Amino acid sequence: MSITSRTLTRNCLRAGLAVLLLTGGALGCGPADPLMQQLPIDALHQAEGTGKDGDLTITMPAQIVNRYAVLSTAAKPGDKTITLSNVAGQGVDALLPLAADDLLLIIQMQGADIDTTNSAAYGLVIDLRSAGRYEFIGVTAVDQAAGTISVYSGCGGLKNSYEPTGHVQVIRVPQYKNLTVSAGAGITAPSWNGLTGGIVALQVRDTITVDGSIDVSGLGFRGGQRNPNPMQRTPGIGSYYRASNAMDGGNRGESIAGYVTEYKQSGPFGRGAAANGGGGGNRIGAGGGGGGGGGNVEQWNGQGEMLMSVIGGAMAWPLDPGYDSNRTEFPGGGRGGYTYSSAALDPTVLAPGDMTWGDDFRRERGGLGGRPTSNDPSSRLFLGGGGGGGDDYLSTSGAGGSGGGLVFIDARTVNGSGKIVANGQNGQAATSTGSGAGGGGGGGTVVVAASTGIDNIVIQATGGQGGSQTAMTTNAAGPGGGGGGGYVSISQSTTVMPQATGGSGGTTASTDMTKFPRNGASDGGIGQVIQSALGPYAGAPYCSIADLSLQMTVAPQQANELDPFQVELAVENLGPGLSGNVEVALDIPAGVKVSSIDASSWSCRQTAKQLICKLATLAIGAAPVIKVSLVPALGETTLELTANVSAPTTDPVLDNNAASFTLSNPTPLVARPAGGGFGCNTHGSSTTTSHGLWLLGISLLALRRWPRRVRETGVRLGFGR
Numbered sequence: 001m002s003i004t005s006r007t008l009t010r011n012c013l014r015a016g017l018a019v020l021l022l023t024g025g026a027l028g029c030g031p032a033d034p035l036m037q038q039l040p041i042d043a044l045h046q047a048e049g050t051g052k053d054g055d056l057t058i059t060m061p062a063q064i065v066n067r068y069a070v071l072s073t074a075a076k077p078g079d080k081t082i083t084l085s086n087v088a089g090q091g092v093d094a095l096l097p098l099a100a101d102d103l104l105l106i107i108q109m110q111g112a113d114i115d116t117t118n119s120a121a122y123g124l125v126i127d128l129r130s131a132g133r134y135e136f137i138g139v140t141a142v143d144q145a146a147g148t149i150s151v152y153s154g155c156g157g158l159k160n161s162y163e164p165t166g167h168v169q170v171i172r173v174p175q176y177k178n179l180t181v182s183a184g185a186g187i188t189a190p191s192w193n194g195l196t197g198g199i200v201a202l203q204v205r206d207t208i209t210v211d212g213s214i215d216v217s218g219l220g221f222r223g224g225q226r227n228p229n230p231m232q233r234t235p236g237i238g239s240y241y242r243a244s245n246a247m248d249g250g251n252r253g254e255s256i257a258g259y260v261t262e263y264k265q266s267g268p269f270g271r272g273a274a275a276n277g278g279g280g281g282n283r284i285g286a287g288g289g290g291g292g293g294g295g296n297v298e299q300w301n302g303q304g305e306m307l308m309s310v311i312g313g314a315m316a317w318p319l320d321p322g323y324d325s326n327r328t329e330f331p332g333g334g335r336g337g338y339t340y341s342s343a344a345l346d347p348t349v350l351a352p353g354d355m356t357w358g359d360d361f362r363r364e365r366g367g368l369g370g371r372p373t374s375n376d377p378s379s380r381l382f383l384g385g386g387g388g389g390g391d392d393y394l395s396t397s398g399a400g401g402s403g404g405g406l407v408f409i410d411a412r413t414v415n416g417s418g419k420i421v422a423n424g425q426n427g428q429a430a431t432s433t434g435s436g437a438g439g440g441g442g443g444g445t446v447v448v449a450a451s452t453g454i455d456n457i458v459i460q461a462t463g464g465q466g467g468s469q470t471a472m473t474t475n476a477a478g479p480g481g482g483g484g485g486g487y488v489s490i491s492q493s494t495t496v497m498p499q500a501t502g503g504s505g506g507t508t509a510s511t512d513m514t515k516f517p518r519n520g521a522s523d524g525g526i527g528q529v530i531q532s533a534l535g536p537y538a539g540a541p542y543c544s545i546a547d548l549s550l551q552m553t554v555a556p557q558q559a560n561e562l563d564p565f566q567v568e569l570a571v572e573n574l575g576p577g578l579s580g581n582v583e584v585a586l587d588i589p590a591g592v593k594v595s596s597i598d599a600s601s602w603s604c605r606q607t608a609k610q611l612i613c614k615l616a617t618l619a620i621g622a623a624p625v626i627k628v629s630l631v632p633a634l635g636e637t638t639l640e641l642t643a644n645v646s647a648p649t650t651d652p653v654l655d656n657n658a659a660s661f662t663l664s665n666p667t668p669l670v671a672r673p674a675g676g677g678f679g680c681n682t683h684g685s686s687t688t689t690s691h692g693l694w695l696l697g698i699s700l701l702a703l704r705r706w707p708r709r710v711r712e713t714g715v716r717l718g719f720g721r
Helices: 010-023 041-045 313-319 691-705 708-716
Strands: 056-058 067-070 081-083 103-108 125-127 134-143 148-151 168-173 179-181 186-188 199-210 213-215 406-415 419-421 445-454 458-460 487-490 528-530 546-555 565-576 579-587 593-598 603-606 610-618 626-631 638-646 658-664 680-683 686-689
Touching: 103 199, 168 199, 186 199, 199 213, 419 445, 445 458, 546 579, 546 638, 546 658, 565 579, 565 610, 565 638, 579 626
Parallel strands: 056 179, 179 199, 186 213, 199 406, 213 419, 406 445, 419 458, 445 487, 487 528
Antiparallel strands: 067 168, 081 148, 103 134, 103 168, 134 148, 546 565, 565 626, 579 610, 579 638, 593 626, 603 610, 638 658, 680 686
């Protein structure tokens, strides 16, 4: 039995919607979405790719195919016009030529609020705000004189809020039919400069063949620069997580919370890690921390990975104040190495901070590793964090490495013998043992949404290596921490093995540290590789119109005791455009148990109250039917079944998105109260026996002699086998 409500037939919808798109009028055969206005016809094909920029073959290295501008006025959901900077080279002029149905990527790079206390909590993200928010949307008109661009309105305009103080880029994304990057050739982006750059974004209708490279390594958030210090300082002073005095430590790396300008509000120097930026090395001579990439921020502690396999590590790391005997591997950037020391002692025996080390006592004051960021292709993406600079003396310290940039690809197929990389930059070396080296940049972000597969290609988003100390003298100070591994999200259909490893910590050439050359510099943590780039644009907001319908079939239509019944959910895309990341949610009544699921092509998971199934891509037509077998609840005479379908695409007809059915069970099994005798206590879909069931053991031998109906009932209640 089909249970649904439909006010528009398929033919009426397609005919009426076509008129609506071309004229801006309302559908005459049913209610129209109030947001629906005139929409360029190519918007119907944005999800599939318009291919309007034709085929392209890249034959030269380091080619830039995107164009970059700066948003100047705050934008909010529903806005249909955006205003760009009036500074030459940052406004509409930077995007020209620009025409109707060109594709834009709007992304906010920074703007997160952080904890600014002088403690290890410095840099903890309190509120992401709109940092990392992004979306794809098409152009309808360009007004260069006014500095404005009108965007598709038929899908309701913009989906996100954007704050110009968080540095919002507006990027023209080419729409190719096919793209080939020849061997020896490459695509890249300008380095992130605080306003624009660091991102390659491509939309290809059919196939990308990469035999060369798409490379944004070291183009992300900037490393902490050298903080020249010509003065000798009193040893053994302070532990500065933030400081305003330039003599107290190196510059921290850039992050989603900002850079030098933003850091000045709380103190730009110090070992505290600002979000995914690595902390600067503290006085005297400590190394900078590595920048953060991808991973779970809840597991971060700023210490990075203390590998027992490095020279002297098995004996030296347990002496470290930040050592955790229960766990030596943490996500994010690696910590910078120890402060200045002059005594020729054994680092595998004598702990850091002992005054017999001389000078600044080889204290644990290296910059903390940057925190990992919570990337999500459906909502937020980030550049790799910059590594922290080493503490300086006489301009011999190392600057932090820049983080990896961002590559976003939406295509049908991605293949080739080349590579797609967003690695962090190595930290700079310290040229004397009186200064600290820079931390490595955190790995960047790579998202590849390919509906039919990714083959052979190499994908990397690794952390940069921490800088080393190159002077071979008896004195020693801190090498830089390694950058954390980045974030890679790909489609499920793939044969590649992406890499998001952390960078190794630097070493010192000091002859006093031959037994432990790391001298406190740890590795960056492993980043994140996940198969979540599903559907058009990996689930990010984009403009497409697709009417989804849902029908529910229940059989039998009347339940019997605990006999299973089947629910079939049929989803159809009535058009006119492609839909993706379609989600069906079936509410599960209390006490009802899911006994089986048959859902080819869907990805399903069960919560306490719902069965949720997702489908990456749904062209016009029917999706595979979802079949669910359910067991009725004890004691319930009616079961209310409801389900709905939704997707990020705009649905012009919402009253066919849900279905419901009331299933009766006139002969439900009822559990008796617990106490003496037989009884059951029911909790949701689970059943437990009461204390009175100890009597059951005496009677089990007689079970075979009971009438068949009684035996079957006992089995269903959990009394039998």
